[in-house]
Amino acid sequence: MTLINRLSDDCLELIFIACDGCPWTLCTLSQVCRQWYAISHRPSVWRKLVIDKPNFHAAYTRLLSSSLVQAVRSLYLSKPIESRHAHLRPLPFQHLTQIEHLHTSNLCLAEIDHVSQQLVTKSDKLGWLVCTEIETWCDSRRFSADLIQKHTYLERVQFEFKEDGHSGFAPIHTLSKLNGELTLVKSFRLTSIRDEELLDQRNILTILENTEETRDELYHLADIERYDQGIQILLQSWDNISYELNHKYEFMKSLRLLERLHFGFCFAWTPLVWRETFGTVMQHNAGLSHLSLHGWDQLGKLSKVGHRCSVIQPVRADAEAAISECFAMMSQLEQLQLVDFSIGPGLLGEHMPKSIQYLEIEYTRAFPSHFTEPSDIWLLVGPIKDFVAVVFSNACDKTRKLVIRLDPSLAAEVEINPFFKEEPFLESIQNELKDKNIEIIIS
Template sequence: MHLLPKTHFLPNMTATSRLTDDCLELIFFWCGSCPIVLCTLAKVCKRWHAIARRPVMWRRLTLDKPVLFSAYKRLLVSPSLQPQLESVRHLNVAKPYETLRHSHLSPLPLSTGLRNVRALSTKHLCLGEIHTLTKQLPLLHTLDSDRVETWCAIQPLDVTDLLLTHPLQHVNICFGHVSGFITIVAKPLPFAVASVQTLSIVNMRDADYFHFLTLVTEIALLEQEAQEQVYYGQGLLDDEEGGAVTLEHMIVSRWKALESKQADKYAWIAQLPNLRHLKFGFCYAWPAAVWRGAVLPQCPKLESLTLYGWTRLNPPKQESQQQLQQQQQNQWLSIQEDAEQAIVACFAAMGESLKTLTLDDFWVSGRMKLATRKRAHVILRNSSELLRDGGRRAERILNDMHDFIVVNQPRHDITVHLDAGWKTLDQQWLDQRE
């Protein structure tokens, strides 16, 4: 057998050796931030070992292969890698999308070497898995959780605990689908948290959404019947005397209880004095108390505001006509009108720093006028979610959208995005107006 001389391989070896250490470092950087890859590169030769062990190569670490989690654990507790692990500033933990069933990742010993992590990115993890990671990273200032799984109910979304235990500046929690429900556990903060600048929680349906839908259904039935049903001595409203209680009063009482609960749940939003970017999804169940107590105090300071989902209702009156006559009031508002007035107040309070206002599936009206003099970009997006009640509802939405544009367009740039389900209805609406 004829063997090639050793010099036959020298040109390729020479070409590799001619690269500077910085060039090799750049090549290693594009090999990914997996610790298994970095450790493999370090085994080639002494030069590669020195470059692969540089602290800059370990600034970002990615753990995204569940089959390698046993190897990840060994590396995270390896004494020889502790200097490199202390250099990690951005940790990325992910797993593939689960289609059949949900299984928790094996806990990772992050507190052993990853003490200096400042940013955590996750994908396809549930809230329980995210909580297990965050409680081991006390210096975390950025949390970016994408496509959070909604089928695991072990851990609720405890926003208060998250803000109090970490010096967070940027929070982004995006749930994967709106098919699941998440329980939000939050309450007013004991003190203002000045570190948070960006807050984004989207694609979420809270458990209170069930109560909201139930009340909406009962309100619709009440309007169809057009008469009051009376319950005697049932104690439905904790009436000690067992007197007559109208169905309307019963629903109003339940709505007020829901409103008080929602106001306490989202009061922490107003306790973020340096918040500049707010993005919140699924505002369908927000009553007037949330708009006035949580959102309104932040409006003058916000640079960008994105809200998902607000629709109009025709709920019962807050007070009976007799009570309002006793208070000598000229006009009594429905709960929906009260909430809309609160939204109008929020829009009117927008400050000069506002740059972008995005409203997704948000039923706007001509009363919602931006008071800021500085030109802002307003984006309106409507999906087929608002078409559940047919074309009559769509016609009302388009009429109100037109009024909103007429009121705000002279001062602001307005962009409208309608999905395929709206195109035919939009054209019909335009033809009718012409």
């Protein structure tokens, strides 16, 4: 008698469960003997189901039409990268009436929408909707809140787009009709999303800057009046975009039990969006302990879009003031991550919650491509020293952690930057946090 034959049925059941929801492995094991056949048909073995081979469509159809899938609680659906542009052939997912967790990878939004629609039943129990490596170039569906609002009991929502989200159609966030709330969500992650309004903002900033440059050439009162009228029209267009953005993100105001929030890009967010939308989210979620924000360039200042425009400077300053107000509301925040998030003067006041134990600041190659002089590097990296001093200003018995990640090309520029000649960047951070009981990691 072999060793495996000495195992009890319960031990074999644990081994079958460890097959991790692969139907082909389970079907093969069921053909070994009657004992294994019986064990392979236990509901516990089929709590998880993985569908990752689109070419086996007929076999999947038979499986999903069988009684075995009544036990499935977690569905993992993915496509090989080489077939990511081809839509999945329809499968009878409506037979999966007990799904609690849906995980997808390499699917486009149209496919995710189709599958999740099939899982909306009278007994809808979907608690996790986790979508990673979302295909960006499919133009049949763009992101909108109705993708997630159709499910009543969601506790975890995660939409992460492939690459950086700057390319493709799907990551463009469009306005959708609010038809539900997300009152039970504890973890919300929406990253590499972008706003089409950003292009309109950049156009307005460019026109404002060019218009200002001609101001000194005007001598006649009529020309000056036309100039002032033109500026007011542009600012009104800016305000209209701000209201549209705020309306588009209203769905986030229904988040009331958040513990973790990962969001970005925030490039287009105006003071109104920070206060009315994000500020409301902070007010309603006192228990928020993990926050990650992606993409903020001070409304084009760091990307050198209208960066010399004086008319828009008060708006930029007000936006930073609004961000500071939001940070001040997070009394329970323990972990803060800022990715490609420009730290301007408005974020250096005494507004940061004293509860932060872990701070991570990361800069990719998003900004350096716009830099033309050494001072640009200083504007991005220089404020980090003062910012971490504010975050870790209070004494703490526990060892806190600071992680700074710089793209290799950016790190090389920082190393030779004349603004860091007297005090190297790493040394300046270490000196600022000396005797603070803080572990510092710079990579």
